[in-house]
Amino acid sequence: MELTTVWFILIAVLWTGYFVLEGFDFGVGMLMPVLGRGADGEVRKRVMLNTIGPVWDGNEVWLLTAGGATFAAFPEWYATMFSGLYLPLLIILVALIVRALGFDYRGKSDDPTWRKRWDYAIFFGSAIPALLWGVALTNVVMGLPINAQLEYTGNLFTLLNPIGLIGGLTTVALFLTHGAIFIALKTEGDIRREARAVALKSGAVAALLAVVLLVSINVSTGSFASWITAIVAAVALLAGLFAISRGREGWAFTGTFVSIGAAVATLFLALFPDVMPSSTNAAFSLTTTNASSTQLTLTIMTWVAAIFTPIVLLYTSWTYWTFRRRIGTQHIPAVSVSTAGTKP
Amino acid sequence: MNAVDIARWQFAIVTVYHYFFVPLTIGLSLVVAGFETAWLRHRNPEMLRLTKFFGKLFTINFALGLVTGIVQEFQFGMNWSDYSRFVGDIFGAPLAIEALLAFFLESTFLGLWIFGWDKLSPRLHAGCMWLVSIGTLLSAYFILAANSWMQNPVGFKYNPTTGRAELTDFVAVLTNKVQLVTFPHTITSAWMVGGAFVMAVGLWHLRKPDVGKNASMYRKATRIGAWFTLVSALGVVATGDFQGKVMTEVQPMKMAAAEALYDSEASNAPFSLFTVGSLDGTQEKFSVKVPGLLSFLATGRFDGPVEGINEIKAAYEKQYGADATSRVFSESYTPTIPLTYWSFRIMIGLGMLGALIAIAVLWTTRRDRIPQHRRWLWVVVAMPLLPLFANSFGWIFTEAGRQPWSVFGVMTTTSGVSPNVSAGEVWTSLLTLTLLYAALAVIEIKLLLRFIAVGAPEFEEPVDPADQDESAPLVFAY
Numbered sequence: 001m002e003l004t005t006v007w008f009i010l011i012a013v014l015w016t017g018y019f020v021l022e023g024f025d026f027g028v029g030m031l032m033p034v035l036g037r038g039a040d041g042e043v044r045k046r047v048m049l050n051t052i053g054p055v056w057d058g059n060e061v062w063l064l065t066a067g068g069a070t071f072a073a074f075p076e077w078y079a080t081m082f083s084g085l086y087l088p089l090l091i092i093l094v095a096l097i098v099r100a101l102g103f104d105y106r107g108k109s110d111d112p113t114w115r116k117r118w119d120y121a122i123f124f125g126s127a128i129p130a131l132l133w134g135v136a137l138t139n140v141v142m143g144l145p146i147n148a149q150l151e152y153t154g155n156l157f158t159l160l161n162p163i164g165l166i167g168g169l170t171t172v173a174l175f176l177t178h179g180a181i182f183i184a185l186k187t188e189g190d191i192r193r194e195a196r197a198v199a200l201k202s203g204a205v206a207a208l209l210a211v212v213l214l215v216s217i218n219v220s221t222g223s224f225a226s227w228i229t230a231i232v233a234a235v236a237l238l239a240g241l242f243a244i245s246r247g248r249e250g251w252a253f254t255g256t257f258v259s260i261g262a263a264v265a266t267l268f269l270a271l272f273p274d275v276m277p278s279s280t281n282a283a284f285s286l287t288t289t290n291a292s293s294t295q296l297t298l299t300i301m302t303w304v305a306a307i308f309t310p311i312v313l314l315y316t317s318w319t320y321w322t323f324r325r326r327i328g329t330q331h332i333p334a335v336s337v338s339t340a341g342t343k344p
Numbered sequence: 345m346n347a348v349d350i351a352r353w354q355f356a357i358v359t360v361y362h363y364f365f366v367p368l369t370i371g372l373s374l375v376v377a378g379f380e381t382a383w384l385r386h387r388n389p390e391m392l393r394l395t396k397f398f399g400k401l402f403t404i405n406f407a408l409g410l411v412t413g414i415v416q417e418f419q420f421g422m423n424w425s426d427y428s429r430f431v432g433d434i435f436g437a438p439l440a441i442e443a444l445l446a447f448f449l450e451s452t453f454l455g456l457w458i459f460g461w462d463k464l465s466p467r468l469h470a471g472c473m474w475l476v477s478i479g480t481l482l483s484a485y486f487i488l489a490a491n492s493w494m495q496n497p498v499g500f501k502y503n504p505t506t507g508r509a510e511l512t513d514f515v516a517v518l519t520n521k522v523q524l525v526t527f528p529h530t531i532t533s534a535w536m537v538g539g540a541f542v543m544a545v546g547l548w549h550l551r552k553p554d555v556g557k558n559a560s561m562y563r564k565a566t567r568i569g570a571w572f573t574l575v576s577a578l579g580v581v582a583t584g585d586f587q588g589k590v591m592t593e594v595q596p597m598k599m600a601a602a603e604a605l606y607d608s609e610a611s612n613a614p615f616s617l618f619t620v621g622s623l624d625g626t627q628e629k630f631s632v633k634v635p636g637l638l639s640f641l642a643t644g645r646f647d648g649p650v651e652g653i654n655e656i657k658a659a660y661e662k663q664y665g666a667d668a669t670s671r672v673f674s675e676s677y678t679p680t681i682p683l684t685y686w687s688f689r690i691m692i693g694l695g696m697l698g699a700l701i702a703i704a705v706l707w708t709t710r711r712d713r714i715p716q717h718r719r720w721l722w723v724v725v726a727m728p729l730l731p732l733f734a735n736s737f738g739w740i741f742t743e744a745g746r747q748p749w750s751v752f753g754v755m756t757t758t759s760g761v762s763p764n765v766s767a768g769e770v771w772t773s774l775l776t777l778t779l780l781y782a783a784l785a786v787i788e789i790k791l792l793l794r795f796i797a798v799g800a801p802e803f804e805e806p807v808d809p810a811d812q813d814e815s816a817p818l819v820f821a822y
Contacts, residue, residue, distance in 0.1 A: 060414075103822065296510075300437060308444050
């Protein structure tokens with residue numbers, strides 16, 4: 001296989017890893033106001049936060065690795081995409097910044113106002129990237145105005161077309177479902193039961209949106225393989241929803257995990273062999289060959305990835321195993337920090 | 345200002361800001377890992393309390409370093425897309441490797457460390473912080489390899505067909521002679537910040553009237569921090585000396601700009617401690633000079649020759665000229681002299697002052713002494729900041745001194761900017777990020793001060809993960 005193809009697959013894998021992992025912590029962030037209501041809302045919020053506490057940061061590194069790998073393996077792709085999607089990426093950056101600090105800083109004061117502000121940061125910081133990644137990725141696959149110099153010639157509103165917006169709503173609905181199932185899998189008590197109900201509702205919406213999105217993409221630019229993965233995505237999602245309706249959370253999570261993975265695979269299969277098709281003129285499209293690095297760089301990077309990716313997967317899995325225990329309201333200590341004697 | 349200038353300001357602001365958190369992360373991870381290992385070895389409860397205390401401060405600082413780091417990786421493509429196209433074949437690899445080797449390691453094992461007190465064996469738990477510390481070093485190595493390549497591009501050739509720089513020797517990139525001196529200089533500088541922080545926090549608590557039984561613990565923190573600062577400072581001086589000589593060799597303009605030396609000196613070039621000159625730095629009004637010192641810094645001999653700005657500029661104009669076919673075009677080959685001149689001095693001055701203060705603190709806390717005079721309060725306030733700002737000015741010097749180049753001798757900064765990103769868009773991001781960062785700085789400083797004031801938590805015997813109650817509250821929870 002051509003090294004450029006290998007690296008296209010690897011970058012698709014990194015984005016897939018990012019969406020299947022960060023997808024559920026985006027979902028948890030978006031569900032904070034939904035499942036964190038009521039008299040014990042504060043404790044419920046903390047239960048939810050602690051399900052993703054040890055892992056969200058590692059999940060986000062998949063994005064950084066995807067970005068770095070794109071830079072290394074396909075510099076032209078990295079340059080065109082990141083400069084072209086300038087404002088959406090700026091919004092995503094701001095969202096990811098306030099969200100991460102929300103996780104880390106929210107519990108560092110017992111002041112309700114302080115916590116409420118970080119709650120907003122966590123909610124919007126999760127919902128906005130969940131939406132914008134879907135919009136951006138769908139647009140990249142469907143083609144964007146790119147000129148002969150490989151520069152993006154559109155603007156922010158170019159991205160806000162019907163199919164792009166459906167893409168964004170699909171990722172939001174998928175991540176909501178994925179997050180709700182993750183909460184059901186990792187908690188116990190009322191919150192677990194409520195999370196299951198939310199997962200079924202958002203899952204139904206996600207299934208509908210995902211079918212519209214994946215069929216539209218496949219009709220316009222699909223291949224045999226991308227049709228197959230689209231079917232896998234749909235079946236896995238429905239199987240996951242069936243499992244959650246039966247209270248089988250482990251299988252349900254596997255279902256949404258596979259479904260999101262297969263949906264991302266569908267987008268990348270529909271994209272191949274282009275990496276950024278031009279809607280202006282097919283001759284201006286960035287492809288795996290004209291956007292790639294040299295053979296030498298790709299060879300070195302292949303060795304590095306072959307050696308270190310398994311190690312990363314190994315210790316990441318071990319982390320999830322270490323924190324496998326369910327969390328209930330009784331596990332949440334009364335004060336989250338030793339702020340004794342200080343005023344917020 | 346045009347789009348290029350705004351993009352440069354943005355890069356300067358977000359990078360300097362990001363680097364406020366980096367040295368403390370590198371320095372503190374090592375100190376915290378050391379404290380925890382000391383606890384495991386000697387079972388001194390003070391060491392566990394210090395581990396938890398500085399561990400918490402570390403995580404507050406790490407969070408901001410992490411989130412501002414995402415901006416760093418994205419902005420090459422967002423604001424400097426032509427640069428990214430041109431260098432991606434070489435520059436992208438260390439960035440990707442940094443993410444794969446270092447970021448996963450740091451993030452995953454810090455998560456385990458924070459939440460794993462009751463889930464991991466004590467040795468494994470300490471091991472997590474060591475891995476975080478190793479992660480910070482790996483991260484530094486690869487990102488500095490990328491930066492060193494910009495300072496001294498090696499292991500590549502220019503391909504006129506694609507118009508890009510292409511990798512020919514990756515080992516040469518990773519063992520660039522600039523990299524080999526920059527890495528130890530950067531790491532020891534970062535350790536100095538970590539040491540100074542621990543020293544200042546310890547001293548502040550030690551001087552409090554109600555320190556009581558905690559005096560011995562905070563004295564340990566103060567003195568360990570001071571020794572760490574001092575030893576690191578010696579490393580900074582030694583590596584800085586090597587670095588100066590390598591820099592003179594690969595970028596003579598930068599050394600000339602460090603001294604604002606306009607005309608070459610055949611020997612005994614003096615180093616001025618400070619100069620009062622005209623605003624553009626071309627006219628000298630008054631200065632205090634140390635004879636021969638610049639020659640020594642540049643060549644290792646007090647009678648060594650040092651080239652001046654005017655001669656180097658003339659040589660560059662001849663060598664690079666105005667070549668319309670490459671991505672290089674004619675600009676002034678002189679960096680902003682007052683900026684390089686003063687940042688170089690401030691870097692050295694603040695660093696040396698930091699080292700002297702560490703010596704003074706070691707002296708004043710000898711045996712069982714507690715420094716009572718009010719002036720020591722100033723030391724507490726100033727201390728972490730002196731080496732920290734020395735770090736900032738070091739970077740400002742080395743980056744500003746390379747201008748007008750982004751890749752020395754190969755590509756100018758101006759030609760690397762994203763051609764399709766409008767001035768309005770860059771203004772938007774510059775203002776957004778600057779305002780956001782300013783607000784976050786206020787929050788971060790408040791949080792740090794609050795948790796410094798709370799002090800080390802009381803000693804609690806750690807829970808053994810083996811015989812832990814399933815329904816017991818989490819030892820650490822958000």
